[in-house]
Amino acid sequence: xxxxxxxxxxxxxxxxxxxxxxxxxxxxxxxxxxxxxxxxxxxxxxxxxxxxxxxxxxxxxxxxxxxxxxxxxxxxxxxxxxxxxxxxxxxxxxxxxxxxxxxxxxxxxxxxxxxxxxxxxxxxxxxxxxxxxxxxxxxxxxxxxxxxxxxxxxxxxxxxxxxxxxxxxxxxxxxxxxxxxxxxxxxxxxxxxxxxxxxxxxxxxxxxxxxxxxxxxxxxxxxxxxxxxxxxxxxxxxxxxxxxxxxxxxxxxxxxxxxxxx
Amino acid sequence: xxxxxxxxxxxxxxxxxxxxxxxxxxxxxxxxxxxxxxxxxxxxxxxxxxxxxxxxxxxxxxxxxxxxxxxxxxxxxxxxxxxxxxxxxxxxxxxxxxxxxxxxxxxxxxxxxxxxxxxxxxxxxxxxxxxxxxxxxxxxxxxxxxxxxxxxxxxxxxxxxxxxxxxxxxxxxxxxxxxxxxxxxxxxxxxxxxxxxxxxxxxxxxxxxxxxxxxxxxxxxxxxxxxxxxxxxxxxxxxxxxxxxxxxxxxxxxxxxxxxxxxxxxxxxxxxxxxxxxxxxxxxxxxxxxxxxxxxxxxxxxxxxxxxxxxxxxxxxxxx
Amino acid sequence: xxxxxxxxxxxxxxxxxxxxxxxxxxxxxxxxxxxxxxxxxxxxxxxxxxxxxxxxxxxxxxxxxxxxxxxxxxxxxxxxxxxxxxxxxxxxxxxxxxxxxxxxxxxxxxxxxxxxxxxxxxxxxxxxxxxxxxxxxxxxxxxxxxxxxxxxxxxxxxxxxxxxxxxxxxxxxxxxxxxxxxxxxxxxxxxxxxxxxxxxxxxxxxxxxxxxxxxxxxxxxxxxxxxxxxxxxxxxxxxxxxxxxxxxxxxxxxxxxxxxxxxxxxxxxxxxxxxxxxxxxxxxxxxxxxxxxxxxxxxxxxxxxxxxxxxxxxxxxxxxxxxxxxxxxxxxxxxxxxxxxxxxxxxxxxxxxxxxxxxxxxxxxxxxxxxxxxxxxx
Numbered sequence: 001x002x003x004x005x006x007x008x009x010x011x012x013x014x015x016x017x018x019x020x021x022x023x024x025x026x027x028x029x030x031x032x033x034x035x036x037x038x039x040x041x042x043x044x045x046x047x048x049x050x051x052x053x054x055x056x057x058x059x060x061x062x063x064x065x066x067x068x069x070x071x072x073x074x075x076x077x078x079x080x081x082x083x084x085x086x087x088x089x090x091x092x093x094x095x096x097x098x099x100x101x102x103x104x105x106x107x108x109x110x111x112x113x114x115x116x117x118x119x120x121x122x123x124x125x126x127x128x129x130x131x132x133x134x135x136x137x138x139x140x141x142x143x144x145x146x147x148x149x150x151x152x153x154x155x156x157x158x159x160x161x162x163x164x165x166x167x168x169x170x171x172x173x174x175x176x177x178x179x180x181x182x183x184x185x186x187x188x189x190x191x192x193x194x195x196x197x198x199x200x201x202x203x204x205x206x207x208x209x210x211x212x213x214x215x216x217x218x219x220x221x222x223x224x225x226x227x228x229x230x231x232x233x234x235x236x237x238x239x240x241x242x243x244x245x246x247x248x249x250x251x252x253x254x255x256x257x258x259x260x261x262x
Numbered sequence: 263x264x265x266x267x268x269x270x271x272x273x274x275x276x277x278x279x280x281x282x283x284x285x286x287x288x289x290x291x292x293x294x295x296x297x298x299x300x301x302x303x304x305x306x307x308x309x310x311x312x313x314x315x316x317x318x319x320x321x322x323x324x325x326x327x328x329x330x331x332x333x334x335x336x337x338x339x340x341x342x343x344x345x346x347x348x349x350x351x352x353x354x355x356x357x358x359x360x361x362x363x364x365x366x367x368x369x370x371x372x373x374x375x376x377x378x379x380x381x382x383x384x385x386x387x388x389x390x391x392x393x394x395x396x397x398x399x400x401x402x403x404x405x406x407x408x409x410x411x412x413x414x415x416x417x418x419x420x421x422x423x424x425x426x427x428x429x430x431x432x433x434x435x436x437x438x439x440x441x442x443x444x445x446x447x448x449x450x451x452x453x454x455x456x457x458x459x460x461x462x463x464x465x466x467x468x469x470x471x472x473x474x475x476x477x478x479x480x481x482x483x484x485x486x487x488x489x490x491x492x493x494x495x496x497x498x499x500x501x502x503x504x505x506x507x508x509x510x511x512x513x514x515x516x517x518x519x520x521x522x523x524x525x526x527x528x529x530x531x532x533x534x535x536x537x538x539x540x541x542x543x544x545x546x547x548x549x550x551x552x553x554x555x556x557x558x559x560x561x562x563x564x565x566x567x568x569x570x571x572x573x574x575x576x577x578x579x580x581x582x
Numbered sequence: 583x584x585x586x587x588x589x590x591x592x593x594x595x596x597x598x599x600x601x602x603x604x605x606x607x608x609x610x611x612x613x614x615x616x617x618x619x620x621x622x623x624x625x626x627x628x629x630x631x632x633x634x635x636x637x638x639x640x641x642x643x644x645x646x647x648x649x650x651x652x653x654x655x656x657x658x659x660x661x662x663x664x665x666x667x668x669x670x671x672x673x674x675x676x677x678x679x680x681x682x683x684x685x686x687x688x689x690x691x692x693x694x695x696x697x698x699x700x701x702x703x704x705x706x707x708x709x710x711x712x713x714x715x716x717x718x719x720x721x722x723x724x725x726x727x728x729x730x731x732x733x734x735x736x737x738x739x740x741x742x743x744x745x746x747x748x749x750x751x752x753x754x755x756x757x758x759x760x761x762x763x764x765x766x767x768x769x770x771x772x773x774x775x776x777x778x779x780x781x782x783x784x785x786x787x788x789x790x791x792x793x794x795x796x797x798x799x800x801x802x803x804x805x806x807x808x809x810x811x812x813x814x815x816x817x818x819x820x821x822x823x824x825x826x827x828x829x830x831x832x833x834x835x836x837x838x839x840x841x842x843x844x845x846x847x848x849x850x851x852x853x854x855x856x857x858x859x860x861x862x863x864x865x866x867x868x869x870x871x872x873x874x875x876x877x878x879x880x881x882x883x884x885x886x887x888x889x890x891x892x893x894x895x896x897x898x899x900x901x902x903x904x905x906x907x908x909x910x911x912x913x914x915x916x917x918x919x920x921x922x923x924x925x926x927x928x929x930x931x932x933x934x935x936x937x938x939x940x941x942x943x944x945x946x947x948x949x950x951x952x953x954x955x956x957x958x959x960x
Binding site: 011013017019026093094095098122123124125126127128129130131132134135136140141142143144157158160161162163164165166167168169170171172175217218219220221222223224225226227230231233234235236237238239241244245247248249251252253254255256257259260261262 | 328330331334354355356358359362363365366367370371372373374375391392393394395396397398399400401402403404405416417419442443444445446447448449450451452456463487488519520540541542543545547549554555556557558559560561562563564567568571572575576579580
């Protein structure tokens with residue numbers, strides 16, 4: 001059984017995000033990189049499947065800069081068998097990333113039975129790669145998965161939608177599953193795992209090797225800037241009983257139109 | 263002037279509000295609407311009022327429930343050869359799942375979770391947040407058309423006086439095609455509340471709640487807006503709420519999008535637990551309470567009067 | 583000269599810090615308050631390979647260098663100095679076996695620690711002999727086909743939970759340190775009596791007791807080296823264990839510094855965050871300077887171990903400087919927090935209480951200075 005897990009390397013959530021002076025991207029020099037948190041659930045699920053299918057092979061794939069390899073090393077330290085890295089800039093769009101992932105999977109010579117990803121990457125929050133990849137590979141997919149069962153080739157996937165409701169999908173492998181928080185509890189990489197990871201195979205390709213070029217970009221970002229400063233807090237007087245409803249209605253309205261939180 | 267198709271999600275017979283937000287903002291472009299399934303004349307009028315020229319109702323077998331493949335197959339077949347420059351949709355659970363797959367069928371790009379946009383001579387330019395909202399960027403699309411855009415609900419807001427469209431409705435035979443991943447069961451959301459540390463909306467009671475029974479009014483508010491109820495240390499120490507509900511230095515640390523503090527003074531121990539809340543609303547009868555220095559919206563008043571009114575106003579806003 | 587951590591060391595540090603933040607910090611307050619032994623957390627740490635870093639790979643260990651060991655220990659101490667004292671006590675007990683044991687003993691005693699979760703204690707200090715370790719009075723008498731131990735030990739970490747004791751005693755009090763011998767003892771042996779758990783100022787989650795030995799019979803094969811080899815084994819052990827203990831002070835100091843910086847940026851007084859007041863700025867500057875200097879001493883002392891170079895002088899610098907600095911830094915952290923710092927609700931008063939012990943155990947700051955002077959004036 002061949003399981004592929006697609007991981008992305010993203011800035012740590014505590015990192016201060018500073019746009020470059022020309023607004024073309026963000027300053028990356030002092031960023032601490034981590035594995036995209038949602039991808040941890042994907043790696044863990046792959047390892048859980050491998051536990052019940054010991055002959056299964058777990059390959060972790062990443063498209064991004066070769067400068068830092070944290071995400072792949074962490075996945076292998078957790079228990080993935082081997083890794084593929086496609087050397088690319090860290091600001092590729094979802095379409096290019098998906099195409100590169102497909103190219104890398106095709107090039108591995110291993111026919112995928114199960115492809116796992118996180119539901120979104122916390123850098124661009126695009127939520128597209130799993131579905132684009134599935135469509136490119138002509139496979140069914142379920143995203144925002146909080147429950148997963150595999151029996152032979154039969155998959156039961158619980159998808160979380162608005163309001164916390166669950167859609168239960170049934171499908172067969174091969175398929176693409178995009179993990180959400182709560183799917184499982186990701187294991188720590190153990191220290192012996194970290195030492196063993198050093199010896200695991202890591203194949204490296206260029207974008208050209210996997211059939212991707214600049215012409216594959218579909219989404220262009222520019223004008224990176226900090227969001228406007230939060231305005232100073234507003235205070236409303238609701239001590240007068242006759243004006244109370246008006247004041248409260250005003251605040252509720254602002255929560256919708258200004259703060260946009262409800 | 264761009265030719266735009268707006269995919270519209272229907273819930274309980276009503277079009278999702280984000281569609282109306284999108285149509286309103288598309289004034290100046292030609293906007294059609296596509297819906298999977300049937301739509302009442304009343305809803306078609308609503309769409310027309312907000313700018314829809316044509317409303318296409320795609321009907322066919324196996325389209326009664328959402329499936330990414332079924333909907334993508336039906337819509338792509340409809341869109342082929344129609345010369346749409348852009349396809350818009352709401353960035354809802356369904357939209358976020360459907361649009362990337364649909365776009366890929368056209369080898370096209372999708373600008374997702376866009377919060378604002380303009381059309382410059384028929385060319386789309388959007389704004390979207392990145393890095394969990396820590397920065398904003400301009401987003402544009404390139405490559406094969408149509409280009410796809412998903413819009414974050416509630417970001418555009420409703421247009422005050424939208425330009426109406428002709429709203430011509432028609433039925434279209436739609437083909438769901440081969441569906442390999444289908445919904446076999448729906449599980450409704452449980453009524454058990456989300457844990458404080460995971461909650462998106464929190465309502466907290468402080469010492470001014472006076473006793474445990476009074477937390478009832480907070481529970482009522484929480485039920486309407488889908489919040490989890492917390493308590494300050496003072497309330498817990500006084501026995502008004504169990505320790506599990508405590509937010510603060512020795513309680514839970516929370517990071518909701520909306521935090522409503524009722525009768526909470528805002529002592530430093532409490533702030534330690536909720537300071538990263540995105541939007542803070544405070545209700546307190548003391549205008550000098552420290553919590554007001556942190557609140558985005560402060561309401562000076564008696565919480566026993568204000569909270570029930572707040573509950574009613576939220577009910578009105580959310581159509582409950 | 584490369585001062586940076588290798589990629590692998592950074593990963594090791596990442597894992598240890600992740601464990602400290604997720605598993606230790608949320609539990610530290612309760613374990614301290616209740617004096618609760620952290621057996622679940624200890625076990626989890628062992629399962630991840632964070633414990634017993636001194637065991638060589640030939641006997642089932644992971645193959646960490648001394649520098650790797652202090653990186654891990656610093657990270658765990660960042661989580662809780664008290665819990666780390668329990669974790670470190672394993673290494674302090676196993677090191678004499680690594681240093682003075684023969685191949686058979688290492689297989690018999692060390693390997694099981696790599697196969698299942700076990701706890702160890704080393705027993706050196708006595709009620710009447712702390713700094714004057716050379717004068718310990720616990721007797722190891724030759725009983726023919728076994729040794730017989732009689733005596734009393736004090737302040738033994740992990741005593742209530744240990745699967746293995748390494749005990750220092752003397753075969754002849756008159757020989758002074760030349761009679762000192764090290765021997766491995768099964769805590770379940772008849773005649774061993776555990777005292778009650780001590781009620782301490784800090785490191786309260788660590789189980790500390792007196793241990794009484796009444797005609798305890800120990801197999802001849804359990805002595806490390808020959809009678810009289812104990813002092814050299816102990817001195818050699820200290821060269822490894824002092825940097826390790828120093829790294830615990832370092833981890834605690836770093837935590838105090840991080841908390842102080844966060845608080846100073848948040849707390850406002852006189853209209854501004856207190857981080858804008860020079861008095862606070864100077865305290866934080868001192869803290870940062872001392873943490874960095876302590877780290878360099880700890881790493882160098884451990885690096886010298888890995889080079890096989892005698893490091894007694896630098897190990898003493900590291901232990902004294904890191905622990906004395908930690909005391910100052912944690913005291914200043916409480917000061918920066920002001921009234922809130924004095925309250926048990928906030929994490930810094932525990933750090934101050936924990937810091938004190940590190941100036942005392944593993945050789946007091948005063949003994950360290952004697953060692954340094956002796957080395958310097960040779």
